[in-house]
Amino acid sequence: MKLVLSIVQSDDAGRLVEALTRAGYRATTISTTGGFLRQGNATILIGVEDDRVPHVLQLVRENCHSRHQFVNPLPPVMEPGEMYLPTPVDVHIGGATVFVLDVAQFAQF
Ligand code: 2BA
Numbered sequence: 560m561k562l563v564l565s566i567v568q569s570d571d572a573g574r575l576v577e578a579l580t581r582a583g584y585r586a587t588t589i590s591t592t593g594g595f596l597r598q599g600n601a602t603i604l605i606g607v608e609d610d611r612v613p614h615v616l617q618l619v620r621e622n623c624h625s626r627h628q629f630v631n632p633l634p635p636v637m638e639p640g641e642m643y644l645p646t647p648v649d650v651h652i653g654g655a656t657v658f659v660l661d662v663a664q665f666a667q668f
Pocket of ligand 1: 566592594595598600651653654656
């Protein structure tokens with residue numbers, strides 16, 4: 560058994576979980592925050608048999624889309640009287656960041 564851990568953008572999470580559930584998979588969504596942008600995203604945990612992993616990854620690929628976002632970089636340390644004009648930076652956010660982990664044991668009580 561594998562645990563597919565997918566970090567996706569919040570806007571895609573609902574559609575992905577719906578597609579997974581419709582296809583008969585079980586999923587858990589955790590609200591998470593990206594370390595770089597400090598913005599909300601979603602981490603979706605999907606426990607599946609090994610041979611189902613390619614199909615789960617296909618559903619993730621189909622339902623999660625990359626986007627561009629402009630962010631203001633952190634201001635530098637300034638001397639009194641200096642002025643800082645922030646220039647927004649274009650950040651490309653991937654559709655999904657996926658980790659596939661081996662499951663040592665699965666139990667439900
Ligand atoms: P964030 O950490 O908020 O990163 C959002 C996007 O910012 C990243 O998109 C990447 O394009 C950019 N970025 C991140 N760190 C950067 C840096 N040091 N310099 C320049 N640009 C940077 P993605 O790579 O698609 O990542 C989307 C989200 O997936 C991340 O949100 C984070 O929550 C998660 N993630 C990505 N790689 C990860 C990893 N190796 N381990 C754990 N979580 C990861």
